[in-house]
Amino acid sequence: MSRIEIVDLKQNVLDDNDEMANKTRDKLKEKGVFLLNLMSSPGAGKTTTLVKTINLMKDKYSIGVMEADIDSDVDAIKIAETGAKSIQLHTGGMCHLDATMTEQGLDALGTDGLDLVVLENVGNLVCPAEFDTGATKNACIVSVPEGDDKPLKYPLMFQVADVVIVNKTDVLPYFDFDMEAFKNNVELRHPGIPVIPISAKTGEGMDKLVEWLEQQISR
């Protein structure tokens, strides 16, 4: 197993989070680094999706990953196996990442020469949506077993998302998940944002996700 760098994050309650986030975003833009903030419920498949995405993009892009977790480093180890530059961020019980914590992560990772950095946020559909991390774009993953009503129950997450990924489409036959109803629920919260169904397990739809990411990075 790879030896993973673990960074213990400290929250800074004094700074203005939005100001910090805008500074981070500007700085990354200047350096040509695209930062994707990846959010979802626990177990929706953020890490598996990320591993597949890295494997599809790593020949063309330099990719770095910050794996945020309350505890453990199981995800960072999986990411390191792809060859991507990766670090584990420990939030010390915190339920989300803010702009200051993200900045600490970016400093520890080192962004020189990277095209794409992915921040895998804490598995939580509520709190991460409340804090601008400074990411260029926000992605939210919902998995089929969670149900098609999630945009009704967790409105803010879908309002701040720039793209919604529906993972685990391979198990659609075993769940009462209505894709059209889900898309309508997303549309209610955030009109016009793309919804990309994928199965990170089988690879189905991954080309569409990579296409979306490449379009964003090239902007």
Add this chain to the structure above:
Amino acid sequence: MSRIEIVDLKQNVLDDNDEMANKTRDKLKEKGVFLLNLMSSPGAGKTTTLVKTINLMKDKYSIGVMEADIDSDVDAIKIAETGAKSIQLHTGGMCHLDATMTEQGLDALGTDGLDLVVLENVGNLVCPAEFDTGATKNACIVSVPEGDDKPLKYPLMFQVADVVIVNKTDVLPYFDFDMEAFKNNVELRHPGIPVIPISAKTGEGMDKLVEWLEQQISR
């Protein structure tokens, strides 16, 4: 569809949460009301499990339900259809319930004559674990699609849980979920607590859950 009472909760940051929680617990004990705090990730099946549990227990017990949600009343409507006394609590964006909010819910529900009250907490595996609601016992549901590593990644939830329910066992053949590994991970976090595998969809294992609840209520 039933007309559901919706209560907008206010957080009270001045009171000591643990003190409030202990007061609530004592008061409920005196009245002979058992309060179960039901926590899980979004989409783990709290409401479905609750509907099945109520249907199995309602002939013997008077049951009340408080459905907490950031927005929407889809869950409270499903519960009301069982005939249980139910209200919808809106947290106004808050990611968890504290003791003061629970007290407001109990007042609005009215606990006279009830044997069992279930608080369906906000779908979140992080924040609800940090706040004692005043419940007699805490239950945590993890569903098979979320993966067997959740106790490693969300330690506090499993430390505060008195019972862990594993839902969606009907889809075990389609996921890499190792029940023994999961039980070992729970044991690491909270030695000795029961782990009850169920399928709220098919009814498998529901007898074991009802048995555990009846034992707790009769204490």
